[in-house]
Amino acid sequence: MDCAEDDCERPAVVELHIPWAENRLVCAAHARVLGRQEGVVADPRPDGSDDLLG
Template identity: 75%
Template sequence: MTCAEDDCDRPVAVELHIPWRDNRLVCAPHARVLGRQDGVVADPIVERGDDLLESDR
């Protein structure tokens, strides 16, 4: 499964719980940025732990 953000083909690693809209499944880089908003909770997907690590990409 790929990130829910437009034009992103990275694998999903985090579920964002967003109070004002539906939850979103996103990659680690997008989770870092979007998870900084007040009220947003970033919940790592344990099975996708390797995708949370940086790569040479």
């Protein structure tokens, strides 16, 4: 599965739990940025780690 962010084709490896919106599956790069917002919880997907190997 690809990252939920627009124009990003990286594999989704983190689920972001966002209090004011629906949860999103995103790549590690977007998780680092979006996970810094107050109230957002980044939850690594154990089944997403294989996506990194290609």
